[in-house]
Amino acid sequence: MTRGFYIGRFQPFHNGHRAMVDHIVDEVDELVLGIGSADVSHTVRNPFTAGERVMMVSKAVRDVDVPTYVVPIEDIDRNAVWVSHIQSMSPSFDVAYSNNPLVVQLFEERGIEVRDSPMFDRDRLEGSDIRDRMLADDTWTDRVPDVVAEVIDEFSGVQRLRTIAKDDVSERWESGEDD
Numbered sequence: 001m002t003r004g005f006y007i008g009r010f011q012p013f014h015n016g017h018r019a020m021v022d023h024i025v026d027e028v029d030e031l032v033l034g035i036g037s038a039d040v041s042h043t044v045r046n047p048f049t050a051g052e053r054v055m056m057v058s059k060a061v062r063d064v065d066v067p068t069y070v071v072p073i074e075d076i077d078r079n080a081v082w083v084s085h086i087q088s089m090s091p092s093f094d095v096a097y098s099n100n101p102l103v104v105q106l107f108e109e110r111g112i113e114v115r116d117s118p119m120f121d122r123d124r125l126e127g128s129d130i131r132d133r134m135l136a137d138d139t140w141t142d143r144v145p146d147v148v149a150e151v152i153d154e155f156s157g158v159q160r161l162r163t164i165a166k167d168d169v170s171e172r173w174e175s176g177e178d179d
């Protein structure tokens with residue numbers, strides 16, 4: 001029995017992430033999906049909460065035919081213990097999947113096998129580009145699973161992103177200008 005682990009911020013979960021899930025489930029018996037930066041929301045780079053992303057991801061993989069668990073993982077200040085932090089929050093796993101160089105390095109230093117995956121249609125399928133399209137009122141819903149667009153609509157996620165970006169609310173808060 002092999003259980004895989006795949007972490008991302010999923011802001012939002014898009015068709016490239018789904019393609020990576022499809023690639024992974026050919027190789028594993030069970031899959032854990034980590035919602036990274038679970039403690040971060042309401043910024044232009046990370047507009048959606050952990051709970052909102054749990055809904056997006058859970059619905060987007062519900063037809064996958066291996067058992068799949070969605071686990072929020074908060075960031076911590078010390079990279080050296082980040083993998084232990086994940087292990088304390090997640091079902092145990094045998095292999096991690098990532099295309100993120102820091103993530104690969106941290107897992108490998110802890111002796112965990114890491115497999116990468118091809119980038120799928122990366123010109124179109126990139127979170128930052130999809131968020132830019134939401135801001136510009138450009139077409140974006142064809143780049144995410146239908147259920148993800150529905151979830152984002154349910155909590156008025158695009159409206160939130162525009163408000164945050166327009167007023168730069170998160171940046172002013174982070175820089176202390178609102179204190």
Ligand SMILES: Nc1ncnc2c1ncn2[C@@H]1O[C@H](COP(=O)(O)OP(=O)(O)OP(=O)(O)O)[C@@H](O)[C@H]1O
Nearest residue numbers: 008009010016098099100119120122125126127128
């Ligand atoms: N189109 C894609 N095909 C395959 N893997 C992808 C694709 N886009 C992102 N990934 C991988 O999925 C993981 C999580 O990515 P992440 O949530 O940061 O998405 P992203 O599209 O890179 O978003 P952002 O632009 O917001 O950083 C990373 O390992 C990343 O390399």
Ligand SMILES: NC(=O)c1ccc[n+]([C@@H]2O[C@H](COP(=O)(O)O)[C@@H](O)[C@H]2O)c1
Nearest residue numbers: 007008009036037075076078079082100
């Ligand atoms: N020290 C830490 O908290 C630490 C280290 C490396 C990656 N991460 C997180 O892992 C996730 C990696 O996903 P991305 O590939 O989407 O960047 C992000 O949420 C990132 O913040 C956290």
